[in-house]
Amino acid sequence: MQYFDVEGKTWKSLASTTPSIDAANCYCAASAGNNMYVSGFREKSLYYIYRYDTEGNVWDNQLHSCGKINNLCIVDDYMYAISSDCNQVPQRYNFSKCQWQTFAKVSIPSNSLFFCSGETVLNSKVYVLYGTLLYTSFWALQNAVLHCFDPVKNEWEEKAKTCKRHYGSSLFVVNNRLYVAGGYDSSDTSGCACGNSTAVEVYDEENNTWSVVEQKHIPPNNLGAVEIEGRVYFIINKFALDSGIRIPPGELYPVHLGEWENLAKIAPNAVLCYLPVKRESLKTERGKL
Numbered sequence: 001m002q003y004f005d006v007e008g009k010t011w012k013s014l015a016s017t018t019p020s021i022d023a024a025n026c027y028c029a030a031s032a033g034n035n036m037y038v039s040g041f042r043e044k045s046l047y048y049i050y051r052y053d054t055e056g057n058v059w060d061n062q063l064h065s066c067g068k069i070n071n072l073c074i075v076d077d078y079m080y081a082i083s084s085d086c087n088q089v090p091q092r093y094n095f096s097k098c099q100w101q102t103f104a105k106v107s108i109p110s111n112s113l114f115f116c117s118g119e120t121v122l123n124s125k126v127y128v129l130y131g132t133l134l135y136t137s138f139w140a141l142q143n144a145v146l147h148c149f150d151p152v153k154n155e156w157e158e159k160a161k162t163c164k165r166h167y168g169s170s171l172f173v174v175n176n177r178l179y180v181a182g183g184y185d186s187s188d189t190s191g192c193a194c195g196n197s198t199a200v201e202v203y204d205e206e207n208n209t210w211s212v213v214e215q216k217h218i219p220p221n222n223l224g225a226v227e228i229e230g231r232v233y234f235i236i237n238k239f240a241l242d243s244g245i246r247i248p249p250g251e252l253y254p255v256h257l258g259e260w261e262n263l264a265k266i267a268p269n270a271v272l273c274y275l276p277v278k279r280e281s282l283k284t285e286r287g288k289l
Contacts, residue, residue, distance in 0.1 A: 026040045026271045
């Protein structure tokens with residue numbers, strides 16, 4: 001396991017994390033308190049949720065029957081596991097009872113294909129953005145559709161469509177508002193994103209509308225850098241990382257991004273999340289894993 005040193009702008013090994021995880025492939029990660037949870041695959045079609053305890057410096061794992069989990073998020077005492085395959089029944093894990101249970105599926109029209117383009121939590125509800133293909137006499141690309149899951153009601157509500165198409169994007173929260181960034185504007189029928197980089201959009205919850213966020217200070221780059229509310233985020237492996245760069249009000253010039261080139265130098269299948277670690281484990285107080 002590695003962390004990104006924001007001062008030195010390099011990836012470094014987190015020496016205290018021994019032994020390492022034994023997964024052959026990892027798909028996503030989420031953290032809660034002193035624990036990090038990783039969805040992974042080991043062998044013989046066996047899928048696990050791996051848990052790393054930063055206090056005890058130990059890994060454990062649990063076999064599950066959810067299949068490939070592409071998105072994990074935590075709401076109160078539950079961890080929600082949602083696959084990019086909408087035909088798969090979603091499940092959530094109860095931490096206090098140590099058991100899995102199914103919950104409601106998103107309603108999908110029979111002539112449509114939905115591909116998950118991000119999942120996040122806002123105000124104790126789960127939001128998922130789906131890139132969509134609609135079949136009439138041929139498959140046609142559609143704008144993405146936002147869906148909201150209410151754990152109290154155990155039901156999904158369809159929200160507004162985005163202004164642009166989004167596939168393989170990231171959905172995340174900034175200042176209590178939903179944003180989508182990264183990804184592409186096209187996809188094939190297997191869900192593989194392709195085409196051109198897509199726009200950054202923000203969701204207006206009160207009016208149930210999306211709008212495009214103008215990128216005034218971000219030069220063309222291959223680091224996934226985007227500007228949101230005067231902050232610079234990097235979309236790395238579908239993870240939105242707050243760089244700490246702040247753009248002063250009234251700034252007329254683009255942000256210099258050259259010193260961040262190492263950020264993208266990680267394996268394409270690496271998973272990232274924020275995780276608090278012990279001060280003695282690294283020189284900075286907090287790492288980005």
